[in-house]
Amino acid sequence: MQTEDYVVLLSEEAIQLRIIKLNKEHPDLPIRRWMGDSVGHWEGETLVVHTKNFRLEQSFSQIAASEVFEVTERITAVSENELLYSYTIVDPITYTEPVVAELPFQRMPPGQILYESECHEGNRAVRDILAGARRQELDALFQ
Numbered sequence: 001m002q003t004e005d006y007v008v009l010l011s012e013e014a015i016q017l018r019i020i021k022l023n024k025e026h027p028d029l030p031i032r033r034w035m036g037d038s039v040g041h042w043e044g045e046t047l048v049v050h051t052k053n054f055r056l057e058q059s060f061s062q063i064a065a066s067e068v069f070e071v072t073e074r075i076t077a078v079s080e081n082e083l084l085y086s087y088t089i090v091d092p093i094t095y096t097e098p099v100v101a102e103l104p105f106q107r108m109p110p111g112q113i114l115y116e117s118e119c120h121e122g123n124r125a126v127r128d129i130l131a132g133a134r135r136q137e138l139d140a141l142f143q
Contacts, residue, residue: 006021012116022040033054033055034055036053037053048074049072065091080107085103086102
């Protein structure tokens with residue numbers, strides 16, 4: 001969702017909501033937020049988002065971070081059906097140089113359905129859980 005002053009992004013995975021202030025500065029008193037403090041602006045067709053002041057608990061997630069961790073993201077509509085997403089991580093305490101990545105995103109084909117990534121106990125390991133149960137049943141038969 002976008003207004004004149006904000007862009008709001010809702011991520012399906014882990015149901016994360018990010019509110020990005022447009023054409024603003026980071027606050028003088030850094031308030032650490034779980035998803036950091038994001039400010040953005042448009043450079044032509046590209047949304048540029050700078051985020052800093054992440055809560056330090058973020059450092060145990062997939063990307064290691066320190067108190068000076070910052071990320072700049074660039075989201076560009078390449079065509080009607082493709083977005084190009086790139087980011088640059090800067091954290092001189094954790095990394096010896098900036099970490100840069102670029103990912104293309106394609107619009108889903110018509111008729112394809114995106115299912116909610118609801119959290120259910122064991123949903124990521126159902127096959128392994130069932131295989132383990134079948135193995136226990138077989139072991140019990142031959143004891």
